[in-house]
Amino acid sequence: QVLLQESGPGLVKPSGTLFLSCAVSGGSISSIDWWSWVRQSPGKGLQWIGEVFHTGATNYNPSLKSRLSMSVDKSKNQFSLMVKSVTAADTAVYYCARAGSSHEGAADYWGEGTLVTVSS
Amino acid sequence: DIQMTQSPPSLSASVGDRVTITCRASQTISRYLNWYQQRAGKAPKLLIYAASTLQSGVPSRFSGSGSGTDFSLTISSLQPEDFATYYCQQSSSSPLTFGGGTRVEIK
Numbered sequence: 001q002v003l004l005q006e007s008g009p010g011l012v013k014p015s016g017t018l019f020l021s022c023a024v025s026g027g028s029i030s031s032i033d034w035w036s037w038v039r040q041s042p043g044k045g046l047q048w049i050g051e052v053f054h055t056g057a058t059n060y061n062p063s064l065k066s067r068l069s070m071s072v073d074k075s076k077n078q079f080s081l082m083v084k085s086v087t088a089a090d091t092a093v094y095y096c097a098r099a100g101s102s103h104e105g106a107a108d109y110w111g112e113g114t115l116v117t118v119s120s
Numbered sequence: 121d122i123q124m125t126q127s128p129p130s131l132s133a134s135v136g137d138r139v140t141i142t143c144r145a146s147q148t149i150s151r152y153l154n155w156y157q158q159r160a161g162k163a164p165k166l167l168i169y170a171a172s173t174l175q176s177g178v179p180s181r182f183s184g185s186g187s188g189t190d191f192s193l194t195i196s197s198l199q200p201e202d203f204a205t206y207y208c209q210q211s212s213s214s215p216l217t218f219g220g221g222t223r224v225e226i227k
Binding site for chain 2: 046
């Protein structure tokens, strides 16, 4: 059973940088799966942010690409998300997830999500 | 980006009803279509992947079908725990995109 747990500040100031980590347990970050971030604005639908592979390869949503950075820390078995120059529109619940290689890219394991509010 | 359109946006149904939700892609995605269930305040849960493959542990009353651009999720006999919001997602090409969701409510 793979478990994912997000961590990071719940409040970020406008124009600041959002930084979240996702700790993986019950599985290796160096597997052949991709590690994803998905967000959900209050009362809204789901938005795929992007994904990272253990080699450091990434795929980003073009709508956010200029402000995004994702990375993997193999020593800690975790991966991270950084979003620069945040605005109120970045306020959302952020989920980390595993895109299972045996599941045609579907996210088969999810973290519980963490609310990030952008406000001064 | 591939646009995913779900219908209906919401529906009311009773326990025991058969419910079908549809999802249409703006271009062909073969069978790279996934369905998720999200209960209020919880993370999404994978139900179906590759259009019709049931995720391990998901009850058999859930089924998926379709290919190309048109897909559907069917719940054969709605149970109390099935009242939730359902999302389709295409994993054919980046950026992955979700449908707008279908909220299933109690009649």
